[in-house]
Amino acid sequence: MKAIVVRPPQEGVEVRDVNLEEPNNGKILIRTKLSGMCGTDRGIVSGKLTFSRPPDGYDYLVLGHETLGEVVEGNEHFKPKDLVVPVVRRGCGTCLNCKMGRQDFCETGNFTEIGIRGAHGTMREEFLEDPRYLVRIPSVLRDVGVLLEPLSNVVKALNEMEAVQRRTWWSCDDSTYSCRTAVVLGSGPIGLLFSMALRNLGFEVIVANKRPPSPVEMEVVNGINASFVNTSEHKELKPDLLVDTSGHPSAFIPILPKVKKNGAVILFGTTGQENYGLTAEDVTTLVENNIIIFGSVNASKLDFEMGANLLVTLLGKYGELVNKLITKRVGVEEAPEVLRRKVPGEIKTVIEWK
Ligand SMILES: [Zn+2]
Structure with a gap:
């Protein structure tokens, strides 16, 4: 499948075909709909974010941590076509905060973050996700749910x-x-x-x-x-x-x-x-x-859940203004250029996956 790939700590970014042989293990199969691009992604692409690294056993990293996806194959809790957003950070497994789902307060620093350090991200056509790290969002957030991660x-x-x-x-x-x-x-x-x-x-x-x-x-x-x-x-x-x-x-x-x-x-x-x-x-x-x-950095799954409620409220109160935060939508082939250089007048540029 197509993915946006980087090789930290080297600079550069490319669209290429990847074949990630991941074990399914009860994971949910998700088709990516929208990917947001942010300063962290650009820091990785420029080689300036030196903590960025590929997952163990890979010499590249699939970029992407701001995501709106749609369930393809779910389970009893996630049905096909449900809109979902994955949380970014995955705990170290040893510190108390991580054991309590508060890996945003990890004390060891041995966490991973999808698309940033040690775990592949979601700038790819589809991905498998552990339901523990998935937040389902209402269909009213179809156009703006990609803002949930920053929110x-x-x-x-x-x-x-x-x-x-x-x-x-x-x-x-x-x-x-x-x-x-x-x-x-x-x-x-x-x-x-x-x-x-x-x-x-x-x-x-x-x-x-x-x-x-x-x-x-x-x-x-x-x-x-x-x-x-x-x-x-x-x-x-x-x-x-x-x-x-x-x-x-x-x-x-x-x-x-x-x-x-x-x-x-x-x-x-x-x-x-x-x-x-x-x-x-x-x-x-x-x-x-x-x-x-x-x-303050990162967010817990509860912050994502509360963020989804807030996003619905903001959409109700401010309507089109929330949509206007997404100033440009590009196809995957245009994404590397936008990841190298900010679009003039940009607030948030997103990738639309077809
Ligand atoms: Zn920890």
Whole structure:
């Protein structure tokens, strides 16, 4: 079958025929419908994500971890034509978090991730999946279910935010976060999904980038009643919650001392590749203001399940705006080019498998 193949840590990507002789062992056979492309995929293709590796016994890796698939051969729980999304990370089998299905908090680091490290991904015509790692989603998500994987990471981070903020009275007198302001740094797919999810929790949302918004970004930001700030022109941001999706310390460190008392900071972006310091005065401010800063990566199966519910809600509330996050659909033959170079004005480009 056709697959999109990489050879980490070497750079490069190609479409080729692969013959993966995988044992069935009660797995579900799934036909891939849509594959999302993200910064992680491009990091692997460019050879910059050095932790990427093929599965044991292979000299190549099938790329792909953002997936919407359709069941071909199921079992008592998964029927043919059911829409499914696989979770990405597979546990180490030894640490307590992995044994409890929370491999997103693996303590050994000996996990695998489909399409990223040590396990083949889903950028191929079909794949076999252990039902333990599969989430069934409603048919209303047929066009946008491919956004569930990135959204699951957002859901995990916001679940953590709610958990850590129980340290104080932080929700508002209508039980939502309507008296709180969130600043989201970055207006890529993750930044916009965070913005939608935060609006849904009641936050006032300011999306910030160091450049003006693209027309689609502006339409989405306006459509969810958020606002856009160009940080190269405007610096006075005073959030209760700061979410960095940029990975650039120079973007979020100057805002840290301005986060309001008892506020929280979520670090989500990676690989900004720069050094940028924090002063002792800033540290004093963070201490005096009870600011909590945490990093968040990956998601559990429960976060995927909650993400599917959220995606249905967002589709109900914002309709076409959710569809607009998918700015381009390409065929498999065009995918290597898009994986090498971002499409201008792109939020999310997906591959349509025929
Ligand atoms: Zn583990």
